[in-house]
Amino acid sequence: MSLTATLLLSVAVLVALIVAAGIFTWAERRLLGFLQERLGPNRVGPFGFLQWVADTVKLIAKEDAPPAGADVAAFRLAPALAAAPVLAGFGVVAFAPGLVVADLDMGVLFVMGMLALTVWAMVLGAWGSRNRYAMLGGLRAAAQMLAYESFLGLSLMGCVLLAGSFRMGDIVAAQQDGAWFILIQPLGAVLFFIAGIAAAHRLPFDLQESEQDLVAGFMTEYSGMSFALFFLGEYIAVLLVAALFTTLFLGGWAGPILPAPVWFGLKVGAICALFVWLRAALPRPRYDQLIGFAWKVALPLALLNLLVTGWIAVGDAP
Amino acid sequence: MSGLLALWCAAVALACAVLAVTRPVIVHALIWLVAALLSLAACFFALGASFAGAVQVLIYAGAIVAVFVFVVMSVDTSAEARGRERERLATGWRRPAAAVILVAVPLVAGLGVGGPALVAPQGTAQGSLGALLFGPWALAIEVASGLLLAALMGARHLGRRGAGE
Numbered sequence: 001m002s003l004t005a006t007l008l009l010s011v012a013v014l015v016a017l018i019v020a021a022g023i024f025t026w027a028e029r030r031l032l033g034f035l036q037e038r039l040g041p042n043r044v045g046p047f048g049f050l051q052w053v054a055d056t057v058k059l060i061a062k063e064d065a066p067p068a069g070a071d072v073a074a075f076r077l078a079p080a081l082a083a084a085p086v087l088a089g090f091g092v093v094a095f096a097p098g099l100v101v102a103d104l105d106m107g108v109l110f111v112m113g114m115l116a117l118t119v120w121a122m123v124l125g126a127w128g129s130r131n132r133y134a135m136l137g138g139l140r141a142a143a144q145m146l147a148y149e150s151f152l153g154l155s156l157m158g159c160v161l162l163a164g165s166f167r168m169g170d171i172v173a174a175q176q177d178g179a180w181f182i183l184i185q186p187l188g189a190v191l192f193f194i195a196g197i198a199a200a201h202r203l204p205f206d207l208q209e210s211e212q213d214l215v216a217g218f219m220t221e222y223s224g225m226s227f228a229l230f231f232l233g234e235y236i237a238v239l240l241v242a243a244l245f246t247t248l249f250l251g252g253w254a255g256p257i258l259p260a261p262v263w264f265g266l267k268v269g270a271i272c273a274l275f276v277w278l279r280a281a282l283p284r285p286r287y288d289q290l291i292g293f294a295w296k297v298a299l300p301l302a303l304l305n306l307l308v309t310g311w312i313a314v315g316d317a318p
Numbered sequence: 319m320s321g322l323l324a325l326w327c328a329a330v331a332l333a334c335a336v337l338a339v340t341r342p343v344i345v346h347a348l349i350w351l352v353a354a355l356l357s358l359a360a361c362f363f364a365l366g367a368s369f370a371g372a373v374q375v376l377i378y379a380g381a382i383v384a385v386f387v388f389v390v391m392s393v394d395t396s397a398e399a400r401g402r403e404r405e406r407l408a409t410g411w412r413r414p415a416a417a418v419i420l421v422a423v424p425l426v427a428g429l430g431v432g433g434p435a436l437v438a439p440q441g442t443a444q445g446s447l448g449a450l451l452f453g454p455w456a457l458a459i460e461v462a463s464g465l466l467l468a469a470l471m472g473a474r475h476l477g478r479r480g481a482g483e
Contacts, residue, residue: 105369116376
């Protein structure tokens with residue numbers, strides 16, 4: 001791909017992601033409303049669809065001031081760090097054959113690294129705000145990231161082993177010959193999904209910002225566009241995890257009749273809906289249960305899954 | 319082109335490393351350390367070693383420094399603490415700087431003799447890397463893992479003593 005085409009594609013992906021994140025906030029609120037037997041936002045535009053535009057305008061217009069005693073440099077840096085890595089992570093996602101900004105041979109690892117970097121936003125935001133609730137949220141975020149990132153990587157290694165490549169396109173191609181990896185790697189898929197919820201900091205794994213005990217955790221002191229950037233980062237992280245799940249386990253862009261990017265979007269949308277459903281259905285675990293589950297249950301299971309997959313892959317190899 | 323990009327990333331990494339050492343507030347130092355590690359990762363990407371780059375981001379910038387954060391977030395950042403740290407930095411830089419010069423001067427001189435050591439971009443095969451790590455270097459890997467296990471048990475021992483009291 002030429003430089004101009006790459007630049008155009010990256011701008012298009014960026015704009016599409018920001019709009020998609022906005023629409024996702026509206027869709028989530030409507031779906032949550034439906035699941036909780038209430039209406040949700042339904043006033044602005046048809047079915048309340050323009051609610052996210054109204055929210056964006058409101059957030060841009062709001063004052064955005066650091067609290068007294070805050071470390072302004074860290075406080076200002078944190079929201080940018082929340083949004084930038086996940087947006088960069090989409091740079092290696094293959095939406096269709098050849099439709100990828102940077103076809104990196106380590107695509108999956110790159111996305112994992114970008115997801116790991118989002119912890120900095122929370123930790124710096126928490127530390128910079130000089131607020132005890134924020135600080136507790138930041139410490140929780142750091143511990144949770146270490147616990148869940150460890151088996152996030154291990155749970156998807158089975159797919160990488162079967163495909164023989166970290167490149168997104170190769171992994172999708174490997175599933176076109178046989179079955180989707182969700183059928184071959186069901187345990188890996190479940191573990192990856194759990195780790196993905198934690199990596200995107202979504203309920204039930206959002207203890208770093210749980211409203212009931214920490215006000216809003218690391219986001220307590222934020223308002224206006226800084227708050228909006230944190231939100232953008234969170235929703236794009238969900239989209240990124242869903243895109244990764246689609247690529248690794250659901251055959252990526254593959255599907256009959258409809259064009260490839262449409263199939264990719266449909267699958268990502270379905271995974272996002274599952275995220276919202278889980279948010280409505282599940283309570284938060286206690287914090288020690290959360291960390292204990294990651295280290296004592298999920299990590300050994302992910303290692304076992306990798307071991308068995310390795311045996312099979314070596315047995316199949318000539 | 320990629321050689322220039324790599325040199326630029328290396329210069330940024332060096333500048334960030336200097337800032338990481340000289341900041342009086344430890345969390346700011348950590349931010350610059352992460353910036354230095356990420357610039358190094360960008361350097362790897364520019365040289366075509368994307369596996370090393372991705373692992374650098376994931377393990378160093380993502381995981382290892384996040385462990386530092388645990389300790390560092392509870393460190394005193396009052397005005398007195400900043401003053402103390404500035405005092406230390408005012409005189410304390412001489413010996414480490416001397417050590418760096420002792421190592422860096424022969425290293426740079428050696429590179430200069432050997433000509434420009436920039437590698438042309440090339441694809442990395444994680445398979446051949448794995449074969450190296452688990453073939454000729456298997457013993458080194460095992461020794462390193464033994465060291466990590468010892469560190470883990472040490473940490474567990476220290477932590478348990480606190481809980482029992």
